[in-house]
Amino acid sequence: MKGFNVRFILPGSTKEAAVAGGTDLLSAAMKAGIVISASCGGEGLCGKCKVIIGQKKVLACETIVEHDLEVTIPRESLEIHEKGAAESEEFTKGVVLKRENAYPYFPLVTKVYLKLAAPTADDNVSDLDRICRELGKKVDSLHISTKLANVKFLSETLRDSDFEITVVLGYKEGGFSIIAVEPGDTTGRNYGFAFDIGTTTVVGQLIDLNSREILGTRIAFNKQASYGSDVITRIVFASAPEGLEKSHKAVTSNMNEMIDDLTGACGVNLGDIYAITCAGNMTMMHLLLKIDPSAIRKPPYIPTTTAFPAIHSSEAGIDANPKSLVSFLPGVGTYVGGDIVAGVLACGLFENDGLSLLIDIGTNGEIVLGNRDWMMGAAASAGPAFEGSGLSCGMKAVRGAIQKVDIDAGLNVKCDIIGGSKALGVCGSGYIDLLCQMLKRGIIDKAGKIDMNIKSSRARRGENVNEFVLAFKSETDAGKDIIITEDDIENLKRSKGAIYSAIISLLAKVGKDINEVAKIYIAGGFGNYLNIENAVSIGLLPDVKRGVYEFIGNSSLAGARMSLLSKEAFMVADGIAKSITYIDLSAEPTYMDEYVASLFFPHTNLRRFPSVRS
């Protein structure tokens, strides 16, 4: 088929892609490395992927390339508003920091330097046996496996290096495996990556496996966003021809960009990356590994597997040493994945005496309730709002994001911006503060509607809906006013309602009251800051003694990192996954009622929020 050139004009830059005739613009943009919003997955339903050709606004998903084109992409159609770098953001908080080294240090991939005695007529065991004999003295394992590919050139490697070699040992399925043999002593160079692969957000961390130091972190919106904003739309997309391949490529491209970027920035060779751990929800793991996820969506909602075997990065198209070992934290059930198991590992809920609760505020808001004796897990389809996606000025918790908001009685808005520069947008914690302050100052009512009679030019009629201005264009780096619209508020209200109602429904399922919970861990990609008080006052979190709460940051990433650095931790995660009982809240008759009651600030039943009422 004939090829055409498409030139994309973005705010502040241009990009090009050569595509075959018949390609839609959404795919063409993807090829140029541009992620256009399309929460419906390119079905022509959501109307978010608006682009401009000439003077005309068209939908990218419905526009087919039939000749060379010049396409302008307006800012609001772009899924990624910021560069995918988290810079020095600290992602781990509270108890997770303390537990970081709770398990013995033994990375999933470890390097062992061996100076072997050269074979003689008396000592005539094979090269491989020679290695294993020596390894047995250093590693506590009866059986060490390997693969043909590693044996094939062993003779040459050994003799070229005078029997001084470094064995790369991977830990998988409860045993050690030689995954590579390198000449000389390379033990000083052993690096790994920990990934948190979320529906909306992907976070990657480069770690020195020797010093256990985090060398850098990158954060980006999941490129699959062009294929839908929630897991259901993603599964539908993946079930279409080539959909699975595209979904897989999108997320590996996210990972590879981070690997490329971080190794470049830290001067690490790709060949020295031997270990990668991934924590993600069930659907994300299926898509990453190109496993057909379609049964997840159809009753009775069954995933192919909850535990994913370790692979070599080359099998998944991940840029690292092709022999490197990629391990996955095991999940529990259809909507409770390895990310939440990682979270339980990180916060230590499974060792607590008292009743504890872990709430991961993400696109799928996962919740685990329990203690050292039992655990139950459930998920709520919260949507990506608290991750800063799907909102008119939403962004991740990175430099330029408004993370704290205060509004005084005169309706003046004071914003605290990550990195201290001018604002680019608002992140999840900023939205929580904002809603709280707007309620407090009477800017919105309990249903989330903006009062247009307030004495401020900040409340105004936008293109289609009422909106409130946080920061005017001149005060920002966004190139436009930073606003929150009634549609944004509706989105946030649904998200907070889904999470709160899931908490209450799960507690009801086991006959517990929220006041019996001794410890509540709040996880999520909120960056450095989350105001629990404000989260309670908007009805996102239950109104209990504030001392019960602890904000632990991105616990999925922390759990992935702990597993990367300790095979014990990885084994514990396996045990955690097996001991959590999965509850499908959608099968609970009371869930829907709880949900609608939660679609109010803070809640329809004000008696549940005594501190907010007073």
Added chain:
Amino acid sequence: MPIELIKEKCSSPINSVEIGVSGKKVVTIGGESAMPFLFDEGNMPNAPRVALEILDSEPAEWPEELIRPFGDSLKDPVGWAVKCVKDFGAGILCVRLQSTHPDYGSKDADHVIPILKSIIKETAVPLIVIGGGDDERDNIVLPKVSQALKGENCLLGIATQNNYKTLAATALADGHSIIAESPIDINIAKQVNILISDMGFNPHKILMHPTTTSLGYGMEYVYSIMERGRLAAFIGDKMLAMPFILFVGSEAWKTKEAKEAASAQGVNWEITTAVSMLQAGADLLVMRHPEAAENVRKYIEIVMNGGGKK
């Protein structure tokens, strides 16, 4: 051994809402402290009431069966109103401002206010006034109507979760009561009541419309929502303690069973819907066919007197 029936006592009765002004006629709606007609468990100080509905302009698509009793009076809203009160015994009237809706001429407040004033003058019964159903038009027309009827203590509608502020503010200023509507959802019903009360509106001047459907069209959903609301109110939920209003006439006469049948089926459809809603806890019914209304009033009289036992 005789079985002793459990009697549930409520801790908190339904609000009593007055419509109309003293000197003329006043009706009190609500006030009950038991599920409908269970006099052993509590009181119903005020019998459920029936209002007849009229439109401010000639109805366009009414079936023959519904037109017949009114005849030419349908062309003249004031004459229609008088007929309802004098000939058909209506104690309350509900005027639907259909003419203000874009589909029916987008008439302004100037057009409907004289009609409403004449109706008040000629009939002197308490008045329910509801907008044409177009949010934008209602927000322009209803405030002016509210002002013009200041002091009449009307019942104005309809406020919804997404459109309540204008109506609530104006009804509050002019001393009227208000109808708060929700889409067959107990939580949203409560939310609208909270939102309106938050504006400083007296909860004792709010009636709830839980959405009406008719016989054969999911009536049981409305029934169960009303029942749940009532039970919550009786154990002390003040934000659900408002009396219920139901528009059974307009709903029953929407159905093909009512419209297409030549016989009295439409009337019976309206009666059955109304009686079911009374059993669900309706305090005020807005009906259309005078014969149906008459029968329902008789039914109310019977059940209020102990079900004809006496």
